[in-house]
Amino acid sequence: MADYEEIGSAAELRELLGDPLPRVIDKDRPRLHARDREWLAQSPFCLIATSAADGTCDVSPKGDPPGFVHVLDDGTIAVPDRPGNRRADGFLNILTNPHVGLIHIIPGRTETLRINGRARLVREAPFFDAMTVKGHRPRLALVVDIEQIFFHCAKAFMRSALWKPETWEPDALPSHARLVKEVQRIDQSLEELEHYYGAAYAKKLYAG
Known part of the structure; x- marks a missing residue:
C-alpha cells in the first residue's frame, strides 16, 4: 500500500x-x-x-x-x-x-x-x-x-467486445456446479450439483 x-x-x-x-x-x-x-x-x-x-x-x-x-x-x-x-x-x-x-x-x-x-x-x-x-x-x-x-x-x-461471439469462451472455466463445489462449503456431491444445475434448472425459473 x-x-x-x-x-x-x-x-x-x-x-x-x-x-x-x-x-x-x-x-x-x-x-x-x-x-x-x-x-x-x-x-x-x-x-x-x-x-x-x-x-x-x-x-x-x-x-x-x-x-x-x-x-x-x-x-x-x-x-x-x-x-x-x-x-x-x-x-x-x-x-x-x-x-x-x-x-x-x-x-x-x-x-x-x-x-x-x-x-x-x-x-x-x-x-x-x-x-x-x-x-x-x-x-x-x-x-x-x-x-x-x-x-x-x-x-x-x-x-x-461483449457482443462479439468470436470473443466468447464460456468453457474457459469449469461448470457452475463445479465452481459451487469448489468455492462453497456444501455437502452435495458434484454429480448431485451437476444434476441440479442441469436441464431441470430451467424448469424452475418461475417455480417458487
Missing part, C-alpha cells in the same frame, strides 16, 4: 480526469422520454445497485422477457421479482436506504439506459397482473420513483 498514490479529493480527481463536456452534464432527465419507454420495452435484462444505511452494497441482475420492467407513468417504473435464492440482499438494503441505480441492457446494443431513484418494496398492486409470465404472478415488485435517467455511452461495451 505504501507504493499507492491515492486520490483524496474531488479536486485531485478532476485534475487527473478533466471536466465532462456540457452535453454529458446536461444529458440526464428527471422523467421518461418516449425513447426511454421504447428502450424499456425492448430490454430483457437490468442490473439493480443498492446500498444499505451502513454502506453495504449489492448489485443484483434481473431478467425476463423484453418489456418486463413495467412503466407506471413518466416518473415511475416497477420491476417484478421472480423466484431466486432468497438472500434478498438488495431488498434488505432498500429497507434502510431507498436509493437505487439501474442499468437496462439490450443485447447487441453498446449503449445502456441508466435510471437512478428511490425505491419501495410492494407486495400487492393492480399492475401485478400485467407482470405475469408463464402463469407466474410476482409476489413482490420494486417500485422506483425516478430522479435521474439518461443514456450511457457505448465505450465499455465496445472495449470489452
Whole structure:
C-alpha cells in the first residue's frame, strides 16, 4: 500500500480526469422520454445497485422477457421479482436506504439506459397482473420513483467486445456446479450439483 498514490479529493480527481463536456452534464432527465419507454420495452435484462444505511452494497441482475420492467407513468417504473435464492440482499438494503441505480441492457446494443431513484418494496398492486409470465404472478415488485435517467455511452461495451461471439469462451472455466463445489462449503456431491444445475434448472425459473 505504501507504493499507492491515492486520490483524496474531488479536486485531485478532476485534475487527473478533466471536466465532462456540457452535453454529458446536461444529458440526464428527471422523467421518461418516449425513447426511454421504447428502450424499456425492448430490454430483457437490468442490473439493480443498492446500498444499505451502513454502506453495504449489492448489485443484483434481473431478467425476463423484453418489456418486463413495467412503466407506471413518466416518473415511475416497477420491476417484478421472480423466484431466486432468497438472500434478498438488495431488498434488505432498500429497507434502510431507498436509493437505487439501474442499468437496462439490450443485447447487441453498446449503449445502456441508466435510471437512478428511490425505491419501495410492494407486495400487492393492480399492475401485478400485467407482470405475469408463464402463469407466474410476482409476489413482490420494486417500485422506483425516478430522479435521474439518461443514456450511457457505448465505450465499455465496445472495449470489452461483449457482443462479439468470436470473443466468447464460456468453457474457459469449469461448470457452475463445479465452481459451487469448489468455492462453497456444501455437502452435495458434484454429480448431485451437476444434476441440479442441469436441464431441470430451467424448469424452475418461475417455480417458487
